[in-house]
Amino acid sequence: MLKPSDGKPSYSSLLPIYPLLAQQCVDDYGLDSGICLDIGTGNGYVGTEIAKITHMDVYFIDIEAEAIDFARRTVTQTDIDNEVFFVEADVCTKLPFAGNFADFIISRGSIWFWEDKVKGLAEIYRVLKVGGIALVGSGLGRYVPFTMRARLAGGHKNMLHKQGRKRLTLEEMKTLALEAGIPSFKVMLDAPGDKGRWIEIHKYV
Numbered sequence: 001m002l003k004p005s006d007g008k009p010s011y012s013s014l015l016p017i018y019p020l021l022a023q024q025c026v027d028d029y030g031l032d033s034g035i036c037l038d039i040g041t042g043n044g045y046v047g048t049e050i051a052k053i054t055h056m057d058v059y060f061i062d063i064e065a066e067a068i069d070f071a072r073r074t075v076t077q078t079d080i081d082n083e084v085f086f087v088e089a090d091v092c093t094k095l096p097f098a099g100n101f102a103d104f105i106i107s108r109g110s111i112w113f114w115e116d117k118v119k120g121l122a123e124i125y126r127v128l129k130v131g132g133i134a135l136v137g138s139g140l141g142r143y144v145p146f147t148m149r150a151r152l153a154g155g156h157k158n159m160l161h162k163q164g165r166k167r168l169t170l171e172e173m174k175t176l177a178l179e180a181g182i183p184s185f186k187v188m189l190d191a192p193g194d195k196g197r198w199i200e201i202h203k204y205v
């Protein structure tokens with residue numbers, strides 16, 4: 001899991017974005033109840049913010065035991081009564097769920113780390129319910145106001161640079177989704193002119 005020494009902007013500087021991203025997902029996809037997976041949960045902030053404003057059961061999933069512990073602490077410190085589950089798993093091998101399991105899947109800031117991105121996306125599609133939606137990628141979310149976006153953007157660029165990683169282009173993301181055999185998806189920018197990028201996956205049949 002990323003630690004303060006990893007050269008990232010600290011998670012405390014990112015804290016304001018998580019409720020905004022959760023609200024965006026609720027508004028865009030009409031989230032209310034059912035099963036939500038937060039894949040590559042890290043600190044657990046995305047899933048926790050979704051839990052706060054929905055009745056969804058939330059699964060916090062990460063390849064790192066340390067991240068799962070962090071997510072558990074985040075949830076424990078939050079006043080929510082949703083059903084929550086903590087699962088140590090690698091999205092690139094096999095998620096421990098049957099097909100057609102989750103109503104909504106979010107994975108923010110994790111795909112860049114996946115050893116096998118095609119397999120990871122295929123796993124997400126497999127466990128997504130018919131009628132469900134998955135959002136995979138990275139970004140602050142389009143509800144983040146311009147001033148906050150400008151303040152956080154520089155730090156994020158540094159983080160990727162120090163980790164020796166680069167963002168995937170929209171074209172690369174599209175190719176990955178096609179190679180994963182996903183028939184219905186769109187790739188999109190986080191916000192007009194922004195560098196964050198997402199794959200929005202729908203499962204119709």
Ligand SMILES: C[S@@+](CC[C@H](N)C(=O)[O-])C[C@H]1O[C@@H](n2cnc3c(N)ncnc32)[C@H](O)[C@@H]1O
Binds near residue numbers: 039044062064107109
């Ligand atoms: C930059 S953090 C993002 C944390 C959180 N989603 C957020 O937006 O703040 C990336 C997380 O992805 C996790 N991760 C990396 N590869 C993974 C994999 N193959 N399966 C599941 N989680 C993975 C890492 O352990 C890390 O906690």
